[in-house]
Amino acid sequence: MAQLERNAVVTQxxxxxxxxxxxxIAPVGWQLPPFKPGQFAVLGLPASAPRHPLCDLEExxxxxxxxxxxxxxxASSSREGEYFEVYLTVVRSGSLSPRLAMLEVxxxxxxxxKVSGLFTFDEVPKTVxxxxxxxxxxxxxxxxxxxxxxxxxxxxxxxxxxxxxxxWDLGYRGELLTMERLRPKLTYLPVVSRPTEEPVPWTGxxxxxxxxxxxxxxxxxxxHRPGPxxxxxxxxxxxxxxxxxVKILEGDGFREHTxxxxxxxxxxxxx
Ligand SMILES: Cc1cc2nc3c(=O)[nH]c(=O)nc-3n(C[C@H](O)[C@H](O)[C@H](O)COP(=O)(O)OP(=O)(O)OC[C@H]3O[C@@H](n4cnc5c(N)ncnc54)[C@H](O)[C@@H]3O)c2cc1C
Numbered sequence: 001m002a003q004l005e006r007n008a009v010v011t012q013x014x015x016x017x018x019x020x021x022x023x024x025i026a027p028v029g030w031q032l033p034p035f036k037p038g039q040f041a042v043l044g045l046p047a048s049a050p051r052h053p054l055c056d057l058e059e060x061x062x063x064x065x066x067x068x069x070x071x072x073x074x075a076s077s078s079r080e081g082e083y084f085e086v087y088l089t090v091v092r093s094g095s096l097s098p099r100l101a102m103l104e105v106x107x108x109x110x111x112x113x114k115v116s117g118l119f120t121f122d123e124v125p126k127t128v129x130x131x132x133x134x135x136x137x138x139x140x141x142x143x144x145x146x147x148x149x150x151x152x153x154x155x156x157x158x159x160x161x162x163x164x165x166x167x168w169d170l171g172y173r174g175e176l177l178t179m180e181r182l183r184p185k186l187t188y189l190p191v192v193s194r195p196t197e198e199p200v201p202w203t204g205x206x207x208x209x210x211x212x213x214x215x216x217x218x219x220x221x222x223x224h225r226p227g228p229x230x231x232x233x234x235x236x237x238x239x240x241x242x243x244x245x246v247k248i249l250e251g252d253g254f255r256e257h258t259x260x261x262x263x264x265x266x267x268x269x270x271x
Contacts, residue, residue, distance in 0.1 A: 006108030016171040019090040024083040037145035038120040042112035044069035055098035068096040073140035077147035087140040119268035129157040129231045138237020159187040163209040210244045228254045228264045235267040
């Protein structure tokens with residue numbers, strides 16, 4: 001098999017929590033393609049690259065130069081041409097994420113020259129409110145969307161609902177709190193599912209993101225019940241959360257959006 005061209009370099013690596021990273025990746029000697037917030041790029045490393053020591057052991061690969069590639073949503077602004085930022089969680093039993101986690105600033109990897117994905121905000125009229133719900137690293141597309149449009153006039157209500165196990169797993173929390181102050185119509189609702197493990201009592205929302213919807217927490221913040229006539233809902237991350245949310249939303253009259261049949265629910269399952 002042909003050698004993998006390591007055509008990109010890590011320019012920043014921030015460990016948000018154990019096994020949770022924000023990484024910036026810049027192309028070496030070529031230009032990043034334009035992209036729309038919500039789209040993803042493909043990262044790759046050879047099977048011979050080292051794995052994180054805390055991850056599960058793996059059978060030795062048949063071919064050391066076999067290439068492992070996976071998709072990662074771009075979290076950076078679409079106006080940023082220097083690097084792609086990704087928000088990455090390490091799957092202990094996984095193939096690529098334990099290897100990506102070993103990369104340090106200055107180390108090389110493969111970055112696909114194309115971006116793809118239909119989980120964008122393109123087909124959403126500017127007149128409807130937007131609820132963006134994520135678990136874990138499913139926050140990435142919303143960071144890109146908010147960062148890309150920060151200085152654009154926007155009169156609709158926006159909500160980011162982010163679920164994680166612990167408060168320390170809530171990546172981008174500081175940036176989102178700052179955005180919330182700058183953007184009066186943005187509501188940021190972090191939710192933790194294991195509040196008893198917090199070192200300082202967690203005074204925010206607890207449970208899963210779907211519990212928040214059922215408890216009508218956003219309705220109280222917005223002063224009305226978001227409904228299909230005036231709201232689009234985006235769901236990203238854990239497939240279990242997405243299935244549960246789609247069911248709940250359908251009960252509230254929302255329908256899945258497809259290119260052929262417009263609806264109000266958009267989603268991206270990470271696996
Ligand atoms: C369109 C798209 C965008 C994605 N964007 C991101 C992103 O921005 N950040 C990110 O961390 N991952 C993202 N993923 C998931 C990513 O592509 C990989 O699947 C993930 O990093 C695991 O790869 P792996 O080779 O280590 O594990 P694999 O050997 O591929 O094992 C996959 C298994 O790991 C589990 N898994 C996969 N992703 C996750 C996850 N995020 N959290 C917990 N368990 C998981 C599932 O059980 C899955 O069956 C995205 C996936 C898709 C399809």
